Amino acid sequence: MSELLRLTDVTRTVKLPDDTDLHILTGVDLTVSTGDHIGIIGRSGTGKSTLLNLLGLLDRPTTGTLAWAGHDTRTLRARAAAQIRGRDVGFVFQQFNLLPGRTALENVAAPLMYAPGSAFWKRREIAATMLERVGLGARLDSMPESLSGGEQQRVAIARAIVRGPKIVLADEPTGALDLETGAEVMGLLDGITHETGAALITITHDVAVAAMARQRFRLEGGRLHSLVDVAA
Amino acid sequence: MTGFAAAIVEAWQELRIHRLRVLLSLIGVGVAVCALTCAVAVSSIAKQALVEQAEREGGRPTTYGLYAYSNENGEPPPPAESRRVFDEIMDEFDITYHSAIGESDATVALPTGSRHVSLRAVDVAYADLRRMVPEQGRWLDAKDAQNLSPAVVVDARLMKALRLGPDSLPATVTFGGETPITATIVGQVRKDEQSGRSTAYILFDAYDRWFGATQQMFDVNFQMWVPPKGAKPLSKAVAQEFSSQLPGLQVQVNRQDSSDRGESFKTFKYVVGGISALILLLGAMSLLNIALVTIKQRVREIGIRRSFGATTSRVFFSVMMESVVATFVAGLVGVVGAVGIVNSPLIADHVITNVTDIPPFPISAAVLGLVVSLAVGSLAGLLPALIAVRVKIIDAIRF
Structure with missing residues (x-):
């Protein structure tokens, strides 16, 4: 397994309107390799989404280093970060975040609009294959609003993996689903990333969802603790 | 090449999805371009009428x-x-x-x-x-x-x-x-x-x-x-x-022939051109207004696209292209409308009554109409595009 991401002593601080600092993350260390399934559990406001944004190169650490495939990202330009994000990172959001007014096929094909060469020209075929893979081959032309929550999240999963990312970041992927559907979706997400060899990082407040991960962490007070450590 | 094609496809998708909004916002531009093109074409015919009248009175x-x-x-x-x-x-x-x-x-x-x-x-x-x-x-x-x-x-x-x-x-x-x-x-x-x-x-x-x-x-x-x-x-x-x-x-x-016909025509040309420019300005303002409101509604969508790997330049280009593609289409419709109006029997029977050699629809008028529509599209797209690239991805996704 090769190393994808390494966070070393990462902090994230934001300035509040009263000019004081709010420390959201403090001294976070984390290593992610291909094929990993990491579950990060934490209550609301503990910095789960902030951590996910850092991992997805949507945000930058205030201090500490974040290395992507061995390269420090502090000097990474926004354009290069966007290219890595497009090519190697897939996102699954709690609220699905499907593009309104577009069919399931168009939503899944959307990331391929930023792909070079044949992937762009064959985007519809690739997207259709991906939707069949998540069991929505019969709903290609359905609009998001005509799909159930579980189906919408499956479309979002297909969209996240359509460019064959090295890492899939799931932010409360079952948060808007009932228990049964949530379990189905997590099974699908776990299975599909396992098949493709992509690392899966799930951020959740649901213990059951986190339990599906092979490595588990708890985010508390801005610090990341290995659940093994906690147990110990 | 792929990036350009993708931006066009993206822009077209946006226009297709938001067709009602686009249609409403572009009516003004289409009408303005139509008016401008008509004015240029009719002024060309009017000039020909003045020339012919002068030639009938004083010779060629x-x-x-x-x-x-x-x-x-x-x-x-x-x-x-x-x-x-x-x-x-x-x-x-x-x-x-x-x-x-x-x-x-x-x-x-x-x-x-x-x-x-x-x-x-x-x-x-x-x-x-x-x-x-x-x-x-x-x-x-x-x-x-x-x-x-x-x-x-x-x-x-x-x-x-x-x-x-x-x-x-x-x-x-x-x-x-x-x-x-x-x-x-x-x-x-x-x-x-x-x-x-x-x-x-x-x-x-x-x-x-x-x-x-x-x-x-x-x-x-x-x-x-x-x-x-x-x-x-x-x-x-x-x-x-x-x-x-x-x-x-x-x-x-x-x-014998009149040598100052150009002078007498200038006033007419300036008046018609001024009115057309005013109509165009109003059309552009309404387009810009709707584009600004829309871009605020689309902040989340832009954030999602950024999470797919859309660069700021790509977002800027896409938003600009939406405006340019839309106004170009509106301009094209306006120009086609102008050709139809100028060549209609109504105009031929009631307006072009004093012209022997009716000039063909001036290519310059059609080109001007399209160039103006592209210019309006670019200007009206610039501000929303600048706003779109300033969107913070995290805030946008949570929007």
Whole structure:
């Protein structure tokens, strides 16, 4: 397994309107390799989404280093970060975040609009294959609003993996689903990333969802603790 | 290449999805471009109408008139003799289009009584000099001088007075006097705005034969249509030659055509252009307004796209392209609408009534319409595009 991401002593601080600092993350260390399934559990406001944004190169650490495939990202330009994000990172959001007014096929094909060469020209075929893979081959032309929550999240999963990312970041992927559907979706997400060899990082407040991960962490007070450590 | 194609596809998807909003916002632009293109096209037709009217009144550019008077008594020389000399000089200088012109009065018997009309003696080339195109029948021919009854072409005013309708030619008209003369009307031209009277045209050579015995022509002059380059020296050379061949005459050459037609047209052009620009500005403002409101609604979508790997330049380009593609389509529709309006029978029947050579729809007007629509699209897209690239991804996704 090769190393994808390494966070070393990462902090994230934001300035509040009263000019004081709010420390959201403090001294976070984390290593992610291909094929990993990491579950990060934490209550609301503990910095789960902030951590996910850092991992997805949507945000930058205030201090500490974040290395992507061995390269420090502090000097990474926004354009290069966007290219890595497009090519190697897939996102699954709690609220699905499907593009309104577009069919399931168009939503899944959307990331391929930023792909070079044949992937762009064959985007519809690739997207259709991906939707069949998540069991929505019969709903290609359905609009998001005509799909159930579980189906919408499956479309979002297909969209996240359509460019064959090295890492899939799931932010409360079952948060808007009932228990049964949530379990189905997590099974699908776990299975599909396992098949493709992509690392899966799930951020959740649901213990059951986190339990599906092979490595588990708890985010508390801005610090990341290995659940093994906690147990110990 | 792929990035450009993708941006176009993306822009088109946006337009398709938000078609109602796009349609509403683009109506203003389409109408403005249509108005602008129509204004340019109609002004081109109006310019042609002004040019033609000027040419009917004063001749084509550049037309010179030659007037000759006796140095002793101020009387003009005998028309036949000066006519012969003028024709020889025209041959010598290789001037193709020239005409002798003489005025006369005649009385015409009408169903309602008799009326004084202008009888203008001209040569065949007069129609070319004055852009006269018969509305019915034909113009005078050199062979008409040999006819057993004089051939005349009448203007629309006389035609109406004679109660002759369409397809009623050839017809006859009787010119009164001591010996009434019945002439054959072979053609009809538009009414003579210059004299403001009913007018009949007869060949200069035929006038003497039929009317010369009872009434002499007055205001006899000779006109020639010459190339603009070197026209002035040429006209002076003609006058000099005329003087040398007919000594004892004072000979004058004057330019006949109107030379300031461009000036009179400018005001019209500026007024129409100003109104069109104002309409366009309002259209652009409404487009910008809707584009700004929309981009605020699309913050989340932009954030999601950024999470897929859309770079800031790509987001900027996509938002710009949406505006440009949309306004280009609106502009195209506006231009097509303008072509339809300008070429419609309604315009042909009610607006373009005074033009013989209707100019084709000016390509420049169509190009201007499209260029303006692209410019409006770019300007209206710039501000929303700048806002779109300033969106913070994290905030946008949570929006």
